[in-house]
Amino acid sequence: MSQAPASFSAVTPYRPSDAGRSLMVNDKHRQILDGLREISQESSSRGYHAKAVTSAVDGLRGCAFPVNSYLKDGNPNRRCIVYPDFEIEFEVGSYYGGPQTDVSIVDIRIFRSETKTNTRAALWNVTHTENESGSEWKRSRDPESQLKPTPKCSGTENDSIKIGINGFCKNIDHAISMLPSHITRGNETSLGKLKSSGYQLFYIPQSNSYFRAGWSFVRDLGRTSPSDLKSSQILASHMREAHENGLFIEWTSHRGGSKPLTQAMKLLAKQGVNVAGKQKVFLSDHTSSHFEADRARRAIGMNTTDSKWHNSTKGIAQLVGGQIFGGASLACSINELINHTKREELGGKIAVIGSTAIGGGIAINSTYEKIGKLIAEHGVSPALALSVLSVIGKTAIVGVAAASIPSLNENYHNGPQDPIKNLGNKIGKKLIPQG
Structure with missing residues (x-):
């Protein structure tokens, strides 16, 4: 029997009567989870997010770990499960014996405020409005924790959900105004339909200034930054979520957004996910490898029937x-x-x-x-x-x-x-x- 690491010395079984793996927590995380379970009973936005965390924790008792959990480099037992609003870091090991492998919670990190302030990648609903002062694209008040159909878009085969993925931009509002042109491939008729249905933006915060970031892809070709990797993990969780709910999705990336999109597909491929042709991608830029993106999309069963799936504009x-x-x-x-x-x-x-x-x-x-x-x-x-x-x-x-x-x-x-x-x-x- 393995000994629990020193940092887990105070862990004890949490709700030991539940079936599945033994879930171990220390006093701090026990208080957090008990508090979240109480809040989860509320019929409010706060209750919804609390329930998402507790459900994810309970899911760790299962025989297989979620596809959006990732191994920590250099530690074969340490994993982190990534969701848009939170992360749960845990370690696997038979610390208390028995037929099941114990799961010890290392940390629970809540990022709701970061997603609302646009410092963490998140999904936003975007609608189009026209009034006396003009027309504009506007985002929802809060980001979406879950990728789901909207009242004007069902996510079915004939009414797929359109999602844009930004690269370098000034801010989220700048990204919101740019993506419609790329989602509709510059077609005015399609743009008119998009204005009626709205779209969703997977916003990736940009750390560099606008113009500096505009040229950074030359420097960054062939490597993935920690921030891009985190965005890719969150994006992969949404792609997995859409797959599990049978939704039809069209992902369109612009500028550097093609890199996290490609990385997200690679992460899903490692987990053996196959979206069965219900999702497709379009790369409306030239800042990442089309070859790598093509291999990744085929590896997870993306829809590849479109003859044009990237915009290869030449300079x-x-x-x-x-x-x-x-x-x-x-x-x-x-x-x-x-x-x-x-x-x-x-x-x-x-x-x-x-x-x-x-x-x-x-x-x-x-x-x-x-x-x-x-x-x-x-x-x-x-x-x-x-x-x-x-x-x-x-x-x-x-x-x-x-x-x-x-x-x-x-x-x-x-x-x-x-x-x-x-x-x-x-x-x-x-x-x-x-x-």
């Missing part, structure tokens, strides 16, 4: 290489620019034409001169046009991907030219007269 470097437009006709592009372009979109069009021409092998200086002279007919001075082209063209030459610039990829990209248009329009607004 300026690929465009300059001619992979998209090749030798597209410069003359036709300039004709469209002169005769069919709104002034506020002029900067974006100039940017794309310049990058396309360079990609087609046309000399940079020659490109600048030709476009500069021709667009003068559109009422814009060649000097201003060349200023726009200079910024775009030189950016293209050094291979910086416009699709990676945070301020250019908030909305869904239907093609590789979108981020370049955005960049050109930003510069154009500063350089080209709009009157």
